[in-house]
Amino acid sequence: MNRGFAAAFGLVSALLAPVMAQRHAQQSQPAGPWMDKSLSPDRRAELVVAQMTLEEKIQLVHGTGMEDFGPSPSPDLIRSNGGAGFVPGIPRLGLPDLNMADSAVGVARSGRRGRYATPLPSALALAATWDARMGYAYGSLIGRELRDQGYNVSLGGGVNIAREPRNGRNFEYQGEDPILAGKMVAQYIRGIQDQNILGDIKHYALNDQETGRYFANVKADRRTMRETDLLAFEIGIKEGRPGMVMCSYNLINGDYGCENDYTLNQVLKKAWGFPGFVISDWFATHSAEKAARAGLDMEQPGDRYFGTALKEAIQNRDVPTSRLDDMVRRILRSEFATGIVDNPPARKVPDVIGGMEVAQTIAERSMVLLKNAGGVLPLDPGGLKRIAVIGSHADVGVLSGGGSAQVDPPGGNAVPPPPVQQKSGETDLEAIFGTVVWQPSSPLKAIRAKAGRAVVEYEGGSEIAAAAAAAKRADVAIVFVNQPSTEGRDLTLTLPDNQDALVSAVAAANARTIVILETGGPAAMPWIGEVSAAVEAWFPGIRGGEAIANLLFGDMNPSGKLPVTFAKNEADLPHPKLFEPPVKRGPLEGIRETVPPFDVDYQEGLKVGYKWFDAENREPLFPFGHGLSYTNFAYSGLKVTPQAIAFTVRNTGKRAGIETAQVYTSLPAAANEPPKRLVGWEKVELQPGESKTVTIAADPLYFSIFNVEKDSWEVIPGTYTIRVGTSSRDLPLSGMVALSK
Known part of the structure; x- marks a missing residue:
């Protein structure tokens, strides 16, 4: 897009957006039965789909461009809020525009329009709190500020595990352990969606490095996927209930993440029963028919595949009409379930001062x-x-x-950068990303x-x-x-x-x-x-x-x-050298053209992070779960049953403090697992000399392995060793418990 036009377009958008939003709201009050709030989101979505034309259905399954980057914008984009993505609503049916904003660590780049948001600590910092309350507060703040700025869709919720510790986006994610990551992102999602914002979880899946991300072919067996990367998503989706899942750029065992039948249809929608919709990462759609059949429900940011091409595939019966109806129903179900139809955002100045207090606490x-x-x-x-x-x-x-x-x-x-100097062939976005x-x-x-x-x-x-x-x-x-x-x-x-x-x-x-x-x-x-x-x-x-x-x-x-x-050092990592394509590519090369894939082989399998260091008997610089205090804590009184783990934590120092008591288990040898895994934790606030008894429920999922032949989780019968302490390498308490299937 011409930058002069983009600037003028942004100014016009800012001036007209409130007027257009008000006019749109006035047109969006039909008396259709789907506006009955007593009906379930599923039923409301079904009623709307029954009234829609083919053109209206196609309109809902793709974006209409974005400012500064991407396809030429449609006239509808004049109503957009200047965010990352936009889908025009259908006023005659009461369906609102979808205004999307990146929001992994706050409402992104809104300062360009003079309406600042709170810059929060990184998502990895949030994970370091190990505190569900902080996760919910983090998401709630983002949700409120999205609403205040006129957005109703959040593009955050990153939960790709830190399998590759050198990943340039690890700061957006929740760490290396799938249980910790999944539970923290679930609270982030709940916080956002409780503000009547349609939230997401991303990037599904195995998008664990940035190098060659558009054409990296990640090779992993199904047990590895289900017990590591996909487990974080499973927990985040089941506990957070996001309205949408964003599929990733990379290939997974030969198929792109946004046209991968195994991850999208078989796992996400069938095994997990996910009722929402799958949205592509930006320009991550590679086909109409294959992507639609594989489970993709919405293309972003434009309509290269899910516009005319999908419409023709429907008309030619290459894609069943029932599949298009399913795509639209899922989108509408999420709109009703998250409240964006019944409770549209009302713009006001965000309380950034109050947001700063939350940011400092986190x-x-x-x-x-x-x-x-x-x-x-x-x-x-x-x-x-x-x-x-x-x-x-x-x-x-x-x-x-x-x-x-x-x-x-x-x-x-605070440190004004030099003017953005675009290299030959470099896009605006590449240059901005380097700032x-x-x-x-x-x-x-x-x-x-x-x-x-x-x-x-x-x-x-x-x-x-x-x-x-x-x-x-x-x-x-x-x-x-x-x-x-x-x-x-x-x-x-x-x-x-x-x-x-x-x-x-x-x-x-x-x-x-x-x-x-x-x-x-x-x-x-x-x-x-x-x-x-x-x-x-x-x-x-x-x-x-x-x-x-x-x-x-x-x-x-x-x-x-x-x-x-x-x-x-890097020699101690599973892959001392990053996987790279055979031909050096630019950061955005491959985003809109086909580039031959290269393999990223997860040969380490289940051994991610601390599990790798344990299995390989390598000493880390600092272990997973490590963190000192200005006071000291003592552990005692471990009691283990198949249902729960109980123990006592005492503050033996002279200052009040907060301990994160961690529980790990070692599975029976027949399970063929790494030496131990995290299965629970609790934040314990203690005054000097104070003791508290902590009880952590034994969730069967966290003690299970994934049986590929049975396509299900199972507990391996045998003796499980329970270890409790202050980090993955400092576990003073241990006990055993026998578990059966």
Whole structure:
């Protein structure tokens, strides 16, 4: 799309959207029986389908373009809200426009229209809270701000497990364990949909790396799929009940994710009984007939396949009319079930200030204290005369994730980027995805506010000698390091820009060196033995600076736990070298043209994350579930039955704290599983000296394996070892229980 036209189009859209929305609402009040709220969503959808023409049905199963990128927009797009996708409604039937916005970590890129949203901590940070309440609060805030901005469809809900720790989009997802990831994303979805927003879960499925994502052919056996990647979706869908599932770009065992009969029809719709609809990722549709028969219900962002081509396939009986009716019925069922027909959004200014409070709470609950040698943290301002703060633009802001999930900072990018320089053949979107955005929340400012009379000196870190000199003058040195992450690109575990050398130099100059990491996933830390303390702050959102300062000075007690394993180096990973296509491709090459696929072989099978390290007897840098506190916890009194696991947690320290008590099980040898798996956890808030008894139900699914021959889950009879503790590698309690089928 011509950029000048796009800008003018966006301005006209912004001016006319409220008028058009009001006019559309006035036209959308038919007295049809499907408007009876006492009827079930299924019945209401059936009644509407019976009244629809072929043209109206086709209209609902594809998008009409998007601003700045994609096919030429249709005239209907004038009613759109400037989001990622748009499907015009049908006023005579009371069906609203579908206005879609990316919303993995907040309402994306809305700042371009002057209506800012709350930039939340990353979804991986949310997973580090291990707290369902935080997941629901996160989703609820996004849902409210979507409504306030006039959207009714959310494009978030990422739950691709961190099988590949270098995935550039891991910050949008919920970690490496399918049970933790599935349960956290379920709460995110529930929070969004309780605001009368149609929510999704994505990217279904096995979209675990960004390199070559449009034409990567993921090879995995069915047991591996069902017990790892698909299990996260199964839990998220059954507990979160999203209105739609977004299928992925990649191929799965030879068929594209959006035309894969096994994943879409056999598993999602048949085995799981999913009643909603399947929407393609943007430009992930590759056919009309095959995709429709395989279970795809809506093409986005345009109508290349599900417009005229699908209509002709219906008329030629290449696709049954009953299948088109099923596609439309599923879409309408989700519209009625989520309330977007009966409770349309009403625009108002989002409460971003209130949103910032939520963002800070989640950030504080997510930060992981990785190391704290000698109790250097929390800092006592009364005992400090000079503090050195070094690196990572800590004087002005905190890092955020990029790509389609990027949330525009209220107040603008704290580190203004140079003008976007498009390379030859590069699209607007590729250039935008490469922009690094810093949320304007200054850790330096927040540290100074808490440092009392101590002098707080800042060094940018680009000059290592100057940084070391500043550290030598100080009582304590706080080094900020980062690794930008974005859609379309994968990473290494090594921090960029010579930051490892910076940390080592500072640590050599000051024994009391504290490192704050701002990353979208795991990072190697060759200097970890040289520093006194390390904190994983993730991408902490719009109040990240304040949250970091509160942790450093003890105004909050860290309680985050790692939702991913941190490896010492890439040689310890299942695939030390990323799978890559034989011919180097651009980040968006293959999105709209056919490119020969290359294989991504999940030979490690069930051994994902901590399960790989356990099975291969490899020592991680920091294990899954790890996270220290400013207090201490003791475990005792384990009691195990086939129905539940009970134990006592006691706060043996001098500060109030929150522990995440974790339960793992080792299956009988006949199950042929990795050494252990997470089966439950609970957040326990304790005052000094206080004890609580924790009881965790034994969900049969979490103790089962998937039997491919029977196409069902089953419990292998035998003795199961139960282990309880504070991380996957620190499990002081153990017991056994016999389970039968």
